[in-house]
Amino acid sequence: MELPKIDTSRLLLRGFVPEDAPLVQKLAGDKDVAFNALNIPYPFPAESAAVWISTHKKEFAQHKSAIFAIETTSNQEFIGAVGLTTISEINNTAEMGYWLGKSYWNKGFASEAIAALIIFGFEEYKLNKIFATHLKRNAASGKVLMKNGFQVEGILRQHIKHFGKYEDLVHLGLLRQEYQDLHEF
Numbered sequence: 001m002e003l004p005k006i007d008t009s010r011l012l013l014r015g016f017v018p019e020d021a022p023l024v025q026k027l028a029g030d031k032d033v034a035f036n037a038l039n040i041p042y043p044f045p046a047e048s049a050a051v052w053i054s055t056h057k058k059e060f061a062q063h064k065s066a067i068f069a070i071e072t073t074s075n076q077e078f079i080g081a082v083g084l085t086t087i088s089e090i091n092n093t094a095e096m097g098y099w100l101g102k103s104y105w106n107k108g109f110a111s112e113a114i115a116a117l118i119i120f121g122f123e124e125y126k127l128n129k130i131f132a133t134h135l136k137r138n139a140a141s142g143k144v145l146m147k148n149g150f151q152v153e154g155i156l157r158q159h160i161k162h163f164g165k166y167e168d169l170v171h172l173g174l175l176r177q178e179y180q181d182l183h184e185f
């Protein structure tokens with residue numbers, strides 16, 4: 001099975017292709033993106049975008065992850081990524097991750113992409129829970145999750161060393177029941 005294409009009002013979520021690598025390298029290679037994200041190395045090593053993209057098909061086929069490129073429908077511009085990773089078929093859980101190129105921040109794009117991915121996770125994978133973690137100081141990341149129904153479950157104090165500094169993490173989750181209540185099934 002191929003990763004499906006998902007349309008939202010302003011975005012197309014689609015599988016990554018090798019041709020996306022240069023833009024991934026450019027957008028994810030931005031220091032401010034890496035400084036706020038959890039899993040983007042800085043400096044972004046050459047070729048790592050291509051290597052990352054090359055892992056997607058196998059990981060999707062093995063039900064380990066489903067990672068989407070985000071493209072604007074108005075001009076087919078690649079702007080970032082959103083995905084479900086560490087999918088567990090034992091616990092029916094998955095972790096949500098996302099990043100956008102800096103010039104696309106604060107336009108509601110992440111909120112819109114996350115809303116679509118939540119539906120995909122609960123409807124296609126029949127998940128019981130989607131969780132996510134962000135740096136405590138990254139308020140925008142918390143906001144896009146909470147706007148989509150996620151609840152804070154806890155603070156992990158000084159849990160990682162990021163750019164040389166110990167940082168607190170916020171852990172959030174959205175349960176299947178809460179998703180159904182929000183969508184009034």
Ligand SMILES: CC(C)(COP(=O)(O)OP(=O)(O)OC[C@H]1O[C@@H](n2cnc3c(N)ncnc32)[C@H](O)[C@@H]1OP(=O)(O)O)[C@@H](O)C(=O)NCCC(=O)NCCS
Nearest residue numbers: 036037099100105106107108109110111134139140141143
């Ligand atoms: C986090 C990120 C994905 C948000 O994407 P986005 O498209 O800008 O998000 P949206 O525009 O949908 O929503 C952002 C919300 O945060 C708010 N916000 C932005 N900066 C903020 C700040 N410093 N403090 C509080 N709220 C803030 C915005 O007002 C908006 O809320 P609103 O819709 O109620 O007005 C984007 O900033 C990003 O890619 N950052 C770098 C990578 C990253 O942090 N990834 C997440 C790792 S856990």
